[in-house]
Amino acid sequence: MKMSVVRILDAKFAVMAAALVAVIVITIYPTVLLFIRSFLVAGTFSLQNYVRAFSIEGNFEAIYNSIWVSATVTLLCVIIGTCLAWLTSRTDIGNKSHLRTLFMIPFSIPPFVGAMAWIRLFGPAGLANQLLEFITGTEREIFNVYSPSGVVLVLAVHYYPFVFINVVGALDRMDPTLEESARIAGASVFRTMRTITLPLVAPAIVAGGILAFIGTIENFGIPAMLGMRARFFVLPTVIYRLLHVPDIPAAIALSIFLIALTILALFAQRWILGRRSYTVISGKAIQPRIARLGVWKPALTIGAWVFVCLVVILPLFAVFVTASTKYVGAPLVPENFTVKYFLYILFEFPMTQRAILNSLFLAGAAATIAMLLGAVISYMKVKARVPGSGILDAVGTIPYAIPGIVIGVSMILAWSVGPIVLYGTIWIMLMAYLMRYLPSSIRSTNATLHQIDDSLEEAARTSGASWIDAFKDVVLPLLRPGMLAGWILVFMPAFRELTISVLLWSGGTETVGVATFELQDAGYKEIAAALACIVLGIALVGDHLIWRIKGWVERVPS
């Protein structure tokens, strides 16, 4: 009946060894292989790959484009996100909670669907351009979305919610007495904002800005749909093109370069935030001080709703209209509406049927496996505190810094030659999804486990439960809502994934992202839009579910 210390640790080390093997196969092997291959030419060490990559015409320009596009988009995101956050957190603007929800919607719209919507609005013969032509009578279009500025604009619309949500959170949780003290000390409203509020939320702005930067620099869907036609390339699209040439060595070298850029951004964040770790933001939600907009109120309210129309309602409307009218450009009268494209993709067209099933399977499998593996890794680190588990956690989260397109490249390297060939099957995509989404599942289980106080498990032990029983009866039930949220958090982006899938798919393993992309590219706009509508519906429902679950996770007392 007596258990020795050594044996308990043995059991935990065995579980950890299994998790380690999984992380090595999923994450470390492809990453290390990519790195080594970038320095190998015909089996010997060389910098030739890098030299080649930079000497190919257009590549250098793509790097330059990536940097300026990301920088501009980040700046736009910071301005838009911060202003909207201030409006909905600190002013008396009407319908705040609706505005908040609406401002978050672009986050749920897959980037390539957003691009399709904007093409429909501002592409040649797009709805907005048509409307303008009708009003002004001129042939000139006001804006062509197939252009560098189109890429920048659509990226900014997609990524500003990262800044918005961070800043809203910081503003909501900020202790209002900090601002009140400044007012009492004699500072005006404006001065308080400039000298107290803004510096205090600066870390949140930076954190959101860096997320937007990383998201932008690795985004494939938007520059692929809007930029390539205008011969405007950025790193992800140029890597995509190199793989189709195929020029694998150059693609590898550029991939390493893209990783370097993301890591640089992450270090910048550390460096900026490291010196500004404020603890003034309390955990509790307190009623903050509300600024009265006064005479500006009507103008700002109208402005906010115009913005919502532009970035949320019009794009969604454009996709929906495309999918449910008989042909692109048909007058919007009742007899032109139809559900035939929806019926077609769901019941007749094998490719889209396959794509939906493949995506459901891949997203479900990736979410389940990533969640279980993530739960084991965080349990070992947060609760059992097994020595070495911190390293496992750190290694598992490395892919945070690896852009999706690069994960695709490393998968091709890892699984298309050697003893196990997965290339051309659905399993290589599952491996890629696991690598991509393991970090977020580790993060979310870490957060959930931290909320479960150790004493809850210990109370079960002193009540007579073995550690298996304690885990089953106490930890697991408390972990479940968090794990469910984490599962959806992986399922949603995996279901609408495009960047990795577009590199790894082959006939029979299409995903909804790939199918939409290819159909749009081939000119089947109505079918592509119908598929996009289904993706959108699932995305909106899923993201809504996550907020709901998060709500009741936070309500569980710890």
Add this chain to the structure above:
Amino acid sequence: MSQVEKVRVKNLTKKYGKVFAVNDVSVSIRDGEFFSFLGPSGCGKSTLLRCIAGLEVPDAGSIYIGNDLVTSVSEKLIVSPERRNIGMVFQNYAVWPHMTVFQNIAYPLKIKKKSRNEIQEQVNHTLELVRLQGLAERYPSELSGGQQQRVALARALVMNPEVMLLDEPLSNLDAKLREEMRFEIKDLQARTGLTIIYVTHDQAESMAMSNRILVMDKGASRQIGTPRDIYETPSDSFVAGFIGLTNLVPVEIVSRHEKGCEVELPGGQTLSCRMDISGKEDAILSVRPEDIEISGSPVKEAVKGTIKRAVYLGNVVDYRVSINEHELRVQTSPRQIFQTGETAYLSLERNLLFSV
């Protein structure tokens, strides 16, 4: 309370890195005793309790509960917590939020695979004991802090443990409720005859509730004794200073005789003590504020000082009296009140000497 030992801790040591959380502590707790581990935060009292519970693995020493050896580092033996037959109440209650009051309390019995009727009966009985009748179907989030604490107590009680371990159970409650729960826990113990080990940093709490107290500091045991022992004959200046108020004055022993010694206070005045510490010249004199008598005119054996501050508190007057460069705190009954600046003669009754 019998003289039979219920828990015995022998030479227990627990280190975190290079820091000793518990340093070679030995203590034995008798059957039916209310025993406190008392000390400032970080003194190792909770770690010691967690070692007894089996939640921490010590670096040296052994622990017996009843007649069973449950921890022995030299024999590489750690009986896991669930096999020790203990009940434990945590500082933050640790009531499971996903179970009702009934489910929380029934859990230890379910683990023991008791029959349904038996569980129903015992839970109801325990609910009555902690005065939670009628709340069985509530969830913890629907209970007040005091009620949650009772659930935690009931859950620890229900399996009729060999010993109950309470880790600062009242520190999250407000003052009034704390007083009430103090009484209830004490009353519960009287009715059940349980052995209780109670961890607290609140000396008034441990004085009021305990049969005996272990005073700890920096991981080490400083004194074990009844509340009266500890208050009246503290073993060293730390215990004297931690339990109640006391004045600690550095002094020098100038001469010795059969009954005690003469000491010199800072500034040169001398005083006679009824005890001695062998061998050393430097010592610390401890005298409690209520053991000092003030007189307006010279008294034999008194030291002379000046009233620096007088605060009227109703039942007592609280003085700061300076004797040369040192200040003493004095509390007397308010029958005679001295004003700031007056000269006062202090008789230091029941003074104690400790080594530096």
